[in-house]
Amino acid sequence: MEVIGLDIGFGYTKATNGQRFIVFKTVYGEAAELQFREQLLSDPEEEDYLHVEIDDHNYFVGELAERQSLERYFTLDQSQFVAEFTKVLALTPLANMVERQEPIKLVAGLPISHYRRHRNELINILKGQHPLVVVNKNGEREDTVVRVSEVRVVPQPFGTVMNLMLSELGEVRxxxxxxxxxxxxxxxxxxxxxxxxxxxxxxxxxxxxxxxxxxxxxxxxxxxxxxxxxxxxxxxxxxxxxxxxxxxxxxxxxxxxxxxxxxxxxxxxxxxxxxxxxxxxxxxxxxxxxxxxxxxxxxxxxxxxxxxxxxxxEPGTDTRLNNVRGYWKYGKRMWTRGSGAKKTA
Ligand SMILES: Nc1ncnc2c1ncn2[C@@H]1O[C@H](COP(=O)(O)OP(=O)(O)OP(=O)(O)O)[C@@H](O)[C@H]1O
Ligand SMILES: [Mg+2]
Incomplete structure (x- = not known):
């Protein structure tokens, strides 16, 4: 079992498993044709290559989409955001961070004013088994299944408060x-x-x-x-x-x-x-x-x-990550604290 904090912001999507962070611009687009791949490969500046196939659609995600996709999706509309964007934006970091089939317990956030309206919708989109294909820089495809067993949705700034209050172990700090x-x-x-x-x-x-x-x-x-x-x-x-x-x-x-x-x-x-x-x-x-x-x-x-x-x-902190850090600590506290027996993966 793995606890993941996920903060899908309008600007950046942030995810963490407590050790690693995946951060990318909240934009995705149609994956470009194969002949472009040669160029991508020779680009020394290339950092995160996020490329997935979901429901037979091929997507570039984050900065890769910004640079390479002809058609790009980006929105500042909350309803459209939850209904159409969250699946790709959530599954991409989850597939890159968690082993195939490993059950994921997820804490995610919504803005306070949209919390009631979109909470259940978000849970329904995220919960369950999601087969997808992760494509790496070399174009090699790997089938995987993202398995989300639990989802807890909290109001966004709650993450920052939890981050302040809790230690990495989910204890009051x-x-x-x-x-x-x-x-x-x-x-x-x-x-x-x-x-x-x-x-x-x-x-x-x-x-x-x-x-x-x-x-x-x-x-x-x-x-x-x-x-x-x-x-x-x-x-x-x-x-x-x-x-x-x-x-x-x-x-x-x-x-x-x-x-x-x-x-x-x-x-x-x-x-x-x-x-x-x-x-x-x-x-x-x-x-x-x-x-x-x-x-x-x-x-x-x-x-x-x-x-x-x-x-x-605090100097040196990336304040974009405050909410997602807190989501993760909160998940840790809720699902793993003081119960070794529950940790059977
Ligand atoms: N290291 C950084 N890299 C990029 N942007 C940064 C950085 N530090 C601060 N910023 C600022 O952070 C803003 C994005 O903040 P944040 O990630 O918290 O927004 P978001 O959570 O995606 O948006 P929302 O909460 O409205 O959904 C950018 O517009 C930029 O001005
Ligand atoms: Mg935010």
Whole structure:
């Protein structure tokens, strides 16, 4: 039996078995024809080659799809996301991480506002036996079966809270969290989730999802770029450019530093306003934690705007992984803790 945490975000899909992490951009597409494979092979930059066949469809997943697929699937719509995207996005890392037929106990998340609506649907999609083919870099195909025996779906920021509270063994790590009231702001690519962990209890009142993810800033920049270059740059192709602060289109370099600063500070102020309003009654919050990949990007803009004590982000942590780490620890606690007898694989 293997416990897996799976966080299918609009920006990145993250999975872990506690030892290894698989992280890829949440995009997939039709696998390209064989003659392209020669080129792929000789590409020294090639990192993760994620290629699967599911239900007779051949897919490139993540960065490979971004680079090589002619037709690509990417969405920012929650209903479409769950119904059409989760299967490919979930089975790909599971097939790459877990031995054939090994039963998987899975913890996955949904944004707070979609939790009730999509929870059962997500469980139904993921649970059960899923035959598929994994294709490696050399084009060698291997039949496998992903066997998901249990699925637990939790509200997304719950993962970050669990990650704070629990050790790698699923034990309570820091007793401080048992006595404190902590506000969590999870800024993702599309959504921002707000939640309060009040002495380990989850507070409905202080929890909400808004669409103030990083992609909002990306959209502003994409439309500016369309005006100046005439090219409609897909949002998921902007990550590197945003990181670098410039983009080259048709040979011409566009500087993004100023527009980026402006878009990020606007976004941060929208998020801070939402948080301060949502938590107006919760003035007894001990500390506020900023998480999610977008949280790391916006943290410098958010401090000063948010009320209360903000927990500093530990240098060197990839905040995109906070939820998935917590999902895994929670699964560990639920399914393996203190019961050696249950561990028969
Ligand atoms: N090392 C990194 N690599 C790529 N993006 C990063 C990195 N660190 C921070 N980011 C930022 O993280 C954002 C994605 O964050 P995250 O993975 O938490 O979103 P998500 O969970 O996919 O989205 P959502 O929660 O809305 O579904 C990117 O838009 C980027 O701005
Ligand atoms: Mg997320």
């Amino acid at each position: 820091d007793r401080r969290f048992l006595t404190e009231k902590i506000g969590v702001i999870d800024v993702g690519f599309r959504t921002t989730d707000y939640t309060i962990a009040d002495r380990t209890r989850y507070s409905e009142r202080g929890s909400r999802t808004t669409d103030t993810g990083i992609s909002r800033a990306y959209s502003t920049i994409a439309s500016k770029l369309q005006e100046s270059s005439g090219v409609n740059v897909e949002l998921y192709r902007l990550y590197d450019a945003m990181d670098r602060g410039s983009i080259k289109i048709h040979g011409k370099r566009y500087d993004l530093k100023l527009v980026k600063e402006h878009a990020y500070s606007q976004l941060a102020s929208a998020i801070a306003t939402d948080a301060n309003r949502l938590w107006a009654n919760d003035w007894d919050i001990d500390r506020v934690m900023i998480t999610g990949g977008g949280g790391a990007v916006l943290a410098p803009f958010l401090t000063g705007l948010l009320k209360g004590e903000i927990m500093p982000i």
